[in-house]
Amino acid sequence: MLVVLTVWPSGRLAAQQVAPNRATAYLFPTNVQDVRALWVNPAGLGVQREASIYAELLVTDPGALGQLGQINAGFNARGLSVGYQHDNLDDGVTGHTYRLGLAGGSGGLAVGGALALYRGTDAKSNGWDVGITYTVHRSLNTALVLANIGQPVVRGLQQRMTYIPGLTWSPVAGLGFSTDARITPDSIASYAFGLSWRTGAGTAGKWPIELITRLDTDGGLRRGAFVFGLSLGGQDRFGTIGTTPGDVSRVDGVSLYGLAARESTARRR
Numbered sequence: 001m002l003v004v005l006t007v008w009p010s011g012r013l014a015a016q017q018v019a020p021n022r023a024t025a026y027l028f029p030t031n032v033q034d035v036r037a038l039w040v041n042p043a044g045l046g047v048q049r050e051a052s053i054y055a056e057l058l059v060t061d062p063g064a065l066g067q068l069g070q071i072n073a074g075f076n077a078r079g080l081s082v083g084y085q086h087d088n089l090d091d092g093v094t095g096h097t098y099r100l101g102l103a104g105g106s107g108g109l110a111v112g113g114a115l116a117l118y119r120g121t122d123a124k125s126n127g128w129d130v131g132i133t134y135t136v137h138r139s140l141n142t143a144l145v146l147a148n149i150g151q152p153v154v155r156g157l158q159q160r161m162t163y164i165p166g167l168t169w170s171p172v173a174g175l176g177f178s179t180d181a182r183i184t185p186d187s188i189a190s191y192a193f194g195l196s197w198r199t200g201a202g203t204a205g206k207w208p209i210e211l212i213t214r215l216d217t218d219g220g221l222r223r224g225a226f227v228f229g230l231s232l233g234g235q236d237r238f239g240t241i242g243t244t245p246g247d248v249s250r251v252d253g254v255s256l257y258g259l260a261a262r263e264s265t266a267r268r269r
Contacts, residue, residue, distance in 0.1 A: 046103030
């Protein structure tokens with residue numbers, strides 16, 4: 001599945017000074033099982049024995065005012081993962097985030113952790129994420145992530161410790177409903193709801209196609225952002241993701257990514 005939780009704010013990525021990884025705009029912590037789990041839920045790195053690499057480019061405000069807002073790359077080898085994120089922020093400020101993750105799993109249960117090193121203009125701090133994912137039933141997967149342990153301060157902004165519970169329900173093969181929430185110590189910051197549909201997997205002569213859509217809201221369930229995505233391929237996959245503000249008045253971000261994965265014949269079940 002390709003479809004997460006983090007309200008991807010409207011407007012320029014640069015305006016934030018602390019930019020979320022692009023993968024958190026379209027992936028949920030309950031259904032990511034490749035190298036991108038390093039940024040979303042590190043436990044996903046331990047769900048299956050696989051090696052994967054990926055790269056992603058984000059253009060903010062596509063069109064005449066468009067600029068390259070973020071570059072991502074990462075590698076995973078059976079639960080040991082490294083990743084890099086480069087951000088172009090306001091007024092020539094740049095951000096660099098280096099991430100190292102480790103995870104393992106057995107019998108439908110996986111746990112993992114990730115260390116984040118924030119560097120770049122006026123930034124030198126570290127933070128931790130830990131996560132767990134558990135397959136309750138073949139059609140129901142649950143997860144819990146504790147993000148920003150230590151509450152690092154990045155360019156003067158404190159990253160609040162956040163609890164992220166979530167679930168994905170797949171009533172039929174290829175169809176998935178996902179939801180999660182971001183909960184800080186004093187409030188519910190946001191909710192996310194997603195739908196993904198994948199077709200063509202295992203069909204001779206055809207590449208699988210996946211469509212996703214997602215709605216992010218604030219803690220009062222007011223619309224914050226919409227996400228639309230399309231991917232083509234299976235183990236070797238490429239796709240595009242578009243994001244809009246809650247009123248769908250414009251497209252404020254478009255990204256392109258490529259992913260290659262190779263799974264061991266012996267899976268953790």
